[in-house]
Amino acid sequence: MKRLLFATSALAALAAPAWAEEVEVLTADPLPEVIVTATRLPAIAARTPGARAIDGAAIERRGAVFAADILADVPGLSVVRSGTFGGVAQVRIRGANPGKTLVLIDGVPVNDPAEINGAYDFSGLELGDVERIEVLSGPQSSLWGSDAIGGVISFTTREVDGVRAEAEAGSFDTLRGRLAAGVANDTYAIGAWLSRFSTDGISAADEADGNPEADGFDSTTLGVKGRYAFSPAARIEGSGRWSRNEADIDGFPAPRFRLADTGDTTRSEQWSGFGRLTLQARGLKHQISLSASDIERDTLSSFPSTFEAERQVWRWQADGAAGERLTYAFGAEREDTEGSLSSGLSEELGTTSIFGTASLQASERLSVTGALRWDKTDDFGSETTGRLSAALDFDGGFILSGAWATGFKAPSISQAVCDFCFAPRPFPVLRPESADSVEVALGWTAPDGGFDSRITLYRLNIEDQIAYVSGRYINIAETRTDGIEAEATARLNAGVDLTLAYAWTDARDQTTGARLLRVPEHAGSATIAWVGGRLSGALTIRAESDQDDAGGVRDSFITANLNVTYRLTDSVDLTARVENLADERYQQVLGYGEPGRSAYVGVRLRY
Secondary structure (H helix, E strand, C coil): CHHHHHHHHHHHHHHHHHHHCCCCCCCCCCCCCCEECCCCCCEEHHHCCCEEEEEHHHHHHHCCCECHHHHCCCCCEEEEECCCCCCCEEEEECCCCHHHEEEEECCEECCCCCCCCCCCCCCCCECCCEEEEEEEECCCHHHHCHHHCCEEEEEEECCCCEEEEEEEEEHHHEEEEEEEEEEECCCEEEEEEEEEEEECCCCCECHHHCCCCCCCEEEEEEEEEEEEEEECCEEEEEEEEEEEEEEECCECCCCCCCCECCCCEEEEEEEEEEEEEEEEECCEEEEEEEEEEEEEEEEECCCCEEEEEEEEEEEEEEEEEECCCEEEEEEEEEEEEEEECCCCCEEEEEEEEEEEEEEEECCCCEEEEEEEEEEEECCCCEEEEEEEEEEEECCCCEEEEEEEEEEEECCCHHHHHCCCCCCCCCCCCCCCEEEEEEEEEEEEECCCCCEEEEEEEEEEEEECCEEEECCEEEECCCEEEEEEEEEEEEECHHHEEEEEEEEEEEEEECCCCCECCCCCCEEEEEEEEEECCCEEEEEEEEEECCEEECCEEECCEEEEEEEEEEECCCCEEEEEEEECCCCCCCCCCCCECCCCCEEEEEEEEEC
16 A cells, blocks of 8 residues: 555656646645535534545546445445446445435435345446535444444535536446536526436356356436525425336356356436425524435345335434534434335334534634434334544644544344245344444644645544344444544645555454454555646546455455546537556456456536
8 A cells, every 4th residue: 555655646746747737836725625415414524523525526536436446435335336337336434234324315315215225236327417525434323323333424405597408428338417507596496407327237146267257237317406595584495306227147056156257237217306495493594394205126136126115204403603613513303214124024113312412613723513312213212422523733744633433233124024934933033233432533734735734643432333133133232443534635736635544444243253244354545636717637547455345355446537528619618537457467356357457538527
């Protein structure tokens, strides 16, 4: 990893003079201050431990098509993808299993209640309409409740003003297109978009193991978004997003029961949306919203299955301030989920919650933020969770911050009724999982604002973790993750930015001492991005150490991706990207293959 980061830094230093001849030499303007909003109260990321944001410009420079393509670059996040095109893709934050990551799209929880752990599948989450991604690592139950025990990933879709169109074609007969149109001003906005992705793909099972059959993937996404201001004190807004995905997958056919080419196919259809009324009254900003999501999954195989789930959340939140130093928010929620089981029957779970959070600028240098939440589940009792963080500014651009937090996760629908269980009854009575975490971070920003860095040390404990053992779900002993996350961004000469990220993650079962599955101990990335008069782009190198997996160990790997944009006119861009530049043979998950070198070209229009 050290050689990787050194080589990338050297490449940036050598490349900058060459690019300087093509573009105007830029001064090292200060890097913009990043604000995150998934914290309920807007917060400065550099003063919020575990908070990170990826804006639309970074997504575009990276050439990321799906969310899984860019989330792996965030330190502390591990993307688990079973097959590159359309295979189930889930995210672990700081070693916690995927069901402990809450996923929001425009504030709407979209986790799948019918999935065994309640996890979200990122495989079809296309980024064409996404303006911003925010990641909050560590327990966030005090803000968002049960599913946020390990962290939150929040996606915000963009507001369209004008017409945008994209088209791309490349390896594996891949075709991608997007059309968006809308109008936006201070009073109202309305826009819609349509995205389509299709590829013949490669075999989901590793081709090197004798699996030549290509597994295709098709994805369609449609969205609308709008708002209207009746007056400065009242407005309504809402959005809706629908997607449909179909992927060829491989299975475990008899008699070997090893991953191999099969004719299995999976289909999923999901929609999500929200409506929100915002009113200014009695010195507070009140937001009353209803959000909903629905997903249906079908698997066509020798053992066909159909699962459907839906979720509704009513929320009231009031924001206010007391003077210039104290801001606060409080509110209440009611969440109802329903999911189908392997038997075809459906079950329901529900939670009623109240919450509050406040941020105090105690002095010119010290800020303190706290949050408290009480959740009353219909079936598993009540839980109270909290979070306290602080940030202290020092001379010379240093910021010392830290946080302590607790979290909980109620059993999923499948776990609650012991779906897929075959052990003799009675089944164990499950308890909610609980977590506590402590972290400390030291950041530094250069006096000219052209360099920003942070290193974070943390410990995450999860108790009563639910696992499937001997034909039933049980609460098992504690798991623990100790970790270090390091990140830095530098603005170099001639419009060149260098971003480095590294994570050491030691995630273990405290009972056996064994490493948790599918969590690499070392992972890192380096991205060189440049913006010139006409030419811009990014080169990203990513590496992971080996990781334990079911049935063996997945080997370490290093890959590189290149994305380039050439501005032909003010309205037309030509794009090109190359994935896996070195044609590395590697696996993201043991047994599942990844593509060799592949290339794509396209055009982007703006009016």
